[in-house]
Amino acid sequence: MAVGTPHARLRPGVLAYHGYRLSMARPRPRLELPDGVATLLLSFAGNPVVVTSPTGAFEQREYTSMIAGLRTGPRLGTHDGRLFGMDITMAPWLAHRLMRVRMDELADVGLDPAEVAGRWVERLRDRLAEAPGWAARFAVLDEELTARLTEDAAPASVPDRRVVWAFQTLAHSGGRVRIGRLADRLGWTDRQLQKRFRDGIGLPPKGVARVARLQHAxxxxxxxxxxxxxxxxxxxxxxxxxxxxxxxxxxxxxxxxLEGRRSAEAATRSGGQVDRVQGEVTSLLL
Incomplete structure (x- = not known):
């Protein structure tokens, strides 16, 4: 496992880089809990991850690479014990700009990133796979993400600063800020606020508040x-x-x-990675 800090010019939108090369004797399921981030997962070896819903919200799906947005329910990811790749965690409004897609299309389950961002994702994955080590891969990510974010993009994919502010306000309050108050502060109707959140964040404001409140709890x-x-x-x-x-x-x-988190703490002490975002509860290793 390897963890990298994105270059300062990419923060606070890009939160962290994680690299992993795993070879285990048995399958390892991971319960992913609702969190406030989007994740771009890139596989170098092509080993699939099977994603299911413990609550029956969606049918089983299989991915090698994936771009996933915010969600209000859990998902269970299982692999055969062998993985080689990286993931990039980022704020949803940054993923909106990076992937140039409405974020509600990525909510709950996710998509193959090549279907969303095409050749750019394929080139990025190839460069990362060919790099000689984790430090070199982190440098490639800094370079490629900076270039992608500084290219001219369609106006619809540029995050509205007011949406970013409203999202951060909800997250930092633990979901306790009233949605109507946010809309009033911004001079929008509730319908306008909800549309902008669906496009740039992926969940409506009440969904973001639910996730923030769960994280606090x-x-x-x-x-x-x-x-x-x-x-x-x-x-x-x-x-x-x-x-x-x-x-x-x-x-x-x-x-x-709580029982699962105690087991997760033991995995962390033995060298495993549990939470992908500092300060958030994102996973349970089962």
Whole structure:
């Protein structure tokens, strides 16, 4: 496993680079939880990842490479134990500009990135695969992403700064800011705000707020707060409402989530990678 920090000119939109070369004796399932980032996954060896929905939201799909946006439900990824590739985590508004696609087309499951960005993705994957090591690959990413983001792009793919502000405000508040208040601050109707979020973020504002609130709740659970206290702190009606929402978004009860995170901590100590984004709860290794 290797982790790289994007060049300062790419931040804060591009969050991190992750490289991996795995050879395990058995399949390794990973439960991906709703988070506030988009992910571009590029495979160098062509080993597939099978993606399913624990809650039955979509049918099983198989990918080698994938670009995935925001989602409000979990997905389970399983591979045969052998992977060689990289992923790039980024803010959804940056992925909108990079991939030049409406972000609601990438919500929940994702697409093959070659179908979205064509030859640019194929060239990027080839350059990364041929580079002599992780440091060289991180340098290639800095170069290629900078070039892509400085090219002239269609106006529709350039993120609106007001949308970026509204998204960041919702995320930093743990989903507690009222959507109507955001629209008023921006001088938009609720319909205008929702359309701009679908295009540039992928989820409507209420969906972003749900993910932010879930992330806040999961961090509080890991800090040792009990369910009733978490429900009150995060603005749920009561603990029963919190439990229902938690299960709907993760496929797990809060107690099962904590058991899985303890196992994930052990994997981290033994050299595995669990969370792909600093400060967010993104995964469980099963």
């Amino acid at each position: 999961m961090r509080l659970l890991e800090e040792g707060l009990r369910g009733a206290a978490v429900a009150e702190e995060c603005g749920f009606f009561d603990q029963a409402h919190f439990n229902r929402e938690f299960r709907a978004m993760t496929g797990l009860a809060p107690g099962k989530f």
